[in-house]
Amino acid sequence: MVMGFSQTADWYLAPADRNGYSGKGEIFESIVDDGNWQLKWGNGAGVNVYANPDAGAWSSQIISPCLANSDAPNRIVYMISGPHGENVDAWSADIEIALDNIREKIPSAEIIALQPVVGAPEDAEGDECFTPQGQRVRASWQATPILKAINDVAGRYDDVIVGATTRLLSCDGYTDFLGHINNGTQVRGGSYAAVTTGLFYRDFDWR
Numbered sequence: 001m002v003m004g005f006s007q008t009a010d011w012y013l014a015p016a017d018r019n020g021y022s023g024k025g026e027i028f029e030s031i032v033d034d035g036n037w038q039l040k041w042g043n044g045a046g047v048n049v050y051a052n053p054d055a056g057a058w059s060s061q062i063i064s065p066c067l068a069n070s071d072a073p074n075r076i077v078y079m080i081s082g083p084h085g086e087n088v089d090a091w092s093a094d095i096e097i098a099l100d101n102i103r104e105k106i107p108s109a110e111i112i113a114l115q116p117v118v119g120a121p122e123d124a125e126g127d128e129c130f131t132p133q134g135q136r137v138r139a140s141w142q143a144t145p146i147l148k149a150i151n152d153v154a155g156r157y158d159d160v161i162v163g164a165t166t167r168l169l170s171c172d173g174y175t176d177f178l179g180h181i182n183n184g185t186q187v188r189g190g191s192y193a194a195v196t197t198g199l200f201y202r203d204f205d206w207r
Helices: 008-013 088-107 138-154 189-203
Strands: 002-004 039-041 075-080 112-117 160-162
Touching: 002 112, 008 039, 008 189, 075 088, 075 138, 088 112, 088 138, 112 138, 138 160
Parallel strands: 002 039, 002 075, 075 112, 112 160
Antiparallel strands: none
């Protein structure tokens, strides 16, 4: 089960628009074994939200349920965003709490792969992107400190591993300063992220 927030749904469900859509992820699930993948996402559900065991994101609808054991997934891809900027210690602290909540609420989970928000292209100047209006795109640069925290936390637990580090092909794949990514069939934005993330997990070593 992939868990996350609106940007997570942007690539998982691409090329469809996430709003009001409850079908399968056409691109991503065509690359992985679609019958064994599902999505749970909450609007604005950063790591600070999943660190709250009473947050509404925990009861979000499961999209494209697995063909078997949808209510008891054994593998979790937990995607991370939130408000902590460059503060790696703050990211690590909330990730730790969110992991405790995942273990408590999804006791079937044997392995949890941590994945940062979709970041700037590898060749982006300063490892960040800007909107056409000159606004700094939060997701583009926060991916780097989040990944540092992920590596830190994953090294402490036998059931936590580092998942995909997905980057966009170009900065124009972002649609706003928060870092939502565009939809549609062009190989950019959500569709590009769906392909690269799908290829990663298709061949992923879950131990």
